[in-house]
Amino acid sequence: MDCSWDFTGKCCIVTGAANGIGKQTAILLARSGAQVVLVDQDEEGLVAATHACHEVACVTPLSILADVSKKQDVERLVTSTLAHCHKIDCLVSGAGLLYRTPFMEIELAEWDEVMNTNIRGLFLCNQLIIAEMLKLGAGRIVNIASVAGRSMSLIGGAHYATSKHAVIGLTRHMARELCQQGIRVNAFCPGATSTAMIHDNLNVEQVDALKLRIPLGRLAEADEQAQVIAFMLSDAASYLNGACIDSNGGSVML
Numbered sequence: 356m357d358c359s360w361d362f363t364g365k366c367c368i369v370t371g372a373a374n375g376i377g378k379q380t381a382i383l384l385a386r387s388g389a390q391v392v393l394v395d396q397d398e399e400g401l402v403a404a405t406h407a408c409h410e411v412a413c414v415t416p417l418s419i420l421a422d423v424s425k426k427q428d429v430e431r432l433v434t435s436t437l438a439h440c441h442k443i444d445c446l447v448s449g450a451g452l453l454y455r456t457p458f459m460e461i462e463l464a465e466w467d468e469v470m471n472t473n474i475r476g477l478f479l480c481n482q483l484i485i486a487e488m489l490k491l492g493a494g495r496i497v498n499i500a501s502v503a504g505r506s507m508s509l510i511g512g513a514h515y516a517t518s519k520h521a522v523i524g525l526t527r528h529m530a531r532e533l534c535q536q537g538i539r540v541n542a543f544c545p546g547a548t549s550t551a552m553i554h555d556n557l558n559v560e561q562v563d564a565l566k567l568r569i570p571l572g573r574l575a576e577a578d579e580q581a582q583v584i585a586f587m588l589s590d591a592a593s594y595l596n597g598a599c600i601d602s603n604g605g606s607v608m609l
């Protein structure tokens with residue numbers, strides 16, 4: 356896909372950057388001139404994604420092995436980023452986890468695991484990174500929610516849907532509180548996208564059945580979703596704040 360974004364000189368942190376939507380976003384931002392910081396807990400995936408960013412930008416990006424739900428890890432990622440880039444302009448909070456467990460079978464440990472990654476981790480990254488953005492009086496955040504946070508999930512369990520509703524609530528509140536200090540915060544709500552999150556959880560027949568429920572008749576590709584995220588971070592979206600952008604092939608009303 357052609358790239359027309361200019362992030363020259365911008366330091367952009369992407370969490371969940373080892374795979375899927377986060378990886379394609381990191382590659383697109385790197386190709387668009389950004390100093391990209393890739394964050395993930397998947398070491399092998401992180402190495403491959405870092406290599407892919409290097410290939411498109413001819414600059415080795417910073418990559419940080421971290422669990423976003425752990426405060427020490429998020430503090431370390433902020434310190435390392437500042438040592439490398441001296442400022443933080445953008446955050447894409449994409450690290451996420453999905454289980455399909457039916458409501459009555461969800462164990463508390465699994466509930467906590469989903470909430471710890473999808474909302475506690477996102478909160479920690481937003482709060483600690485915005486603390487640095489406030490020193491500059493500028494910053495752009497895209498929090499990756501889901502179609503599951505707009506209505507319900509055809510794939511994930513109740514804990515996943517709950518966490519994604521929480522991402523949207525947190526994003527809207529932050530947008531109102533922080534915009535006067537130069538920080539724009541928006542939520543991105545993908546529909547079914549062809550990544551490990553789908554293919555590890557559904558078999559081929561289930562994916563085909565899912566496609567029939569999507570008006571466009573196919574899953575999104577991760578790089579199509581990355582383009583929307585880049586727009587949301589860009590100067591072209593200067594009035595976008597507290598928004599939820601749906602990119603779901605027309606299937607928001609499930």
Ligand SMILES: NC(=O)c1ccc[n+]([C@@H]2O[C@H](COP(=O)([O-])OP(=O)(O)OC[C@H]3O[C@@H](n4cnc5c(N)ncnc54)[C@H](O)[C@@H]3O)[C@@H](O)[C@H]2O)c1
Pocket residue numbers: 370371372373374375376377394395396397400421422423424448449450451452453472476499500501502503544545546547548549550551552553
């Ligand atoms: N694929 C879809 O259909 C879809 C639809 C709607 C929303 N989303 C959301 O988009 C985001 C990206 O999902 P994806 O489809 O690319 O999935 P993915 O599984 O390909 O990527 C998710 C990444 O998050 C990382 N991660 C998970 N927990 C982490 C933690 N505690 N700390 C650091 N990294 C962690 C994983 O290692 C992985 O690299 C997620 O927030 C997901 O909920 C995906």
